[in-house]
Amino acid sequence: MARKTPQPEAINRELVRGSVELMVLSVLVDDAKYGYLIQKRVADASDGLIQLKAGTLYPLLHRLEAEGLIRAKWEKSTGRDRKWYELTAAGRRRLHTQAGQWQALARCVEKLVDPAVAALAKPA
Amino acid sequence: MSDYEFEAYLTLLSKLLRLSGKQREAIAAELRDHLDQRMTELQARGVDRDDAVLRALEEFGDAAGLAAELSQIRQYVRRRRIMKATLTTVTAAAAVILLTLALLPQTPGLDVNPTAIADAGERAAPAPAEVAEKPDPNEQVRRALAKRIEVDFQGNQLENVIVYLRDVTGASVLVQWPFLNAAGVAQDTPITMQLKSVSARQALDFVLEQASGPDVELGHAIIDGVVVINVKDRLPSVAERTEIRMYNCRDLIESTSRKTGFGDPAPVSERVVMLMDLIRASIEPDAWHARGGLTGSMNEYNGLLVIRHTPETHERIAEFLDQLRKVDRQPVGRQQPPRSADGGYDGGYGAGMDEQAESYGGFE
Known part of the structure; x- marks a missing residue:
């Protein structure tokens, strides 16, 4: 159950760091996307709080490709070559494993944080 | 300035990428596409073109850092490919050698065939060099780190x-x-x-x-x-770092048969098994497949031991065989026990050893 906390203006980089790979794999689950679109999807999902820098996103995409978790193909789109990424079978397995871990972590944090926020709301 | 800055950024990034022309082009094309889309979006929101370029480039961040990361990933991929290829080459070389040996006319006893394999009696240099005929890059790094x-x-x-x-x-x-x-x-x-x-x-x-x-x-x-x-x-993991090396042990098997002071010589096949058991029992006893371990395996062909293990264990095996040879060549009664209790044989046998080894020479 969510308690009232102020809407953050940004999310600490350290908090985001550990989940970037999972976010990118999740964005690719149903169809192929290119870098810019992946970046936008994450930004939209976070109400603009998480802006993946190109300097983070592209090395990550290339690493995932090198690991065989995603595969890339070039396709012409509006007269320009565009690199599309899609999940491989190994990527799906990784997504499945990581998602399970992330959900367990989220449940744990929520269980601890919610009562803490409630306690903060009470006058000292 | 707009397009100029845009191009300048990509040119700088391309220059910083330590990659082949084709890879560089592919990365530049991908990033250019991203920048273009971002600019189009910003302009659609009413940002003027020059500002849009600046903002898009700013969001991209430091070209040097991005180039370094992308280069590292590509080079890592390349090294992994080389590593796989090297392993394949070594395995293929091993197969060719074994095939050649199998096709050579069999002569009675255990004669030495001319192969690229370390000759018996000489201090075994790192074996991959003998098989792949190139210096072991890992050994160079180990020395650098020492x-x-x-x-x-x-x-x-x-x-x-x-x-x-x-x-x-x-x-x-x-x-x-x-x-x-x-x-x-x-x-x-x-x-x-x-x-x-x-x-x-x-x-x-x-x-x-x-x-x-x-x-x-x-x-x-x-x-x-x-x-x-x-x-x-x-x-x-350790399992991924294993490599195949070959050891010519015909001399050890042969010399065992020449010993007459210990009853009848055992048949060759039995002596081979004895030697293999000895190696397994003395070095990393728990790591061998034959002993229920997960890492190492050993097979024998015509007096050659074909062993898959980690580079570190290979070093120990080479040293162990070397010591075995030295002791084997000493006259009966002069053998010294291993110094340490863990089975690690130490160097430093008495003077006259080399002489012994020389007079023994390439066994007949």
């Missing part, structure tokens, strides 16, 4: 500390930052350490230990001549 250095870090950033270690040793070092970052270890993790005359390897391990968190353990592995730093779970 160098004694001095460190004085006062809260220096991990990233810079590693650059320092790389520079003083001259070893190629690859830090897999995306994995370290994902595990919560940042480039700017402070390192404080003062050590006088420590091996670079030890210093590196101390640094990685200090940078490790309560739930994350960093480590390094030497892969195809590169010191790879990563979260320990992500480093290649």
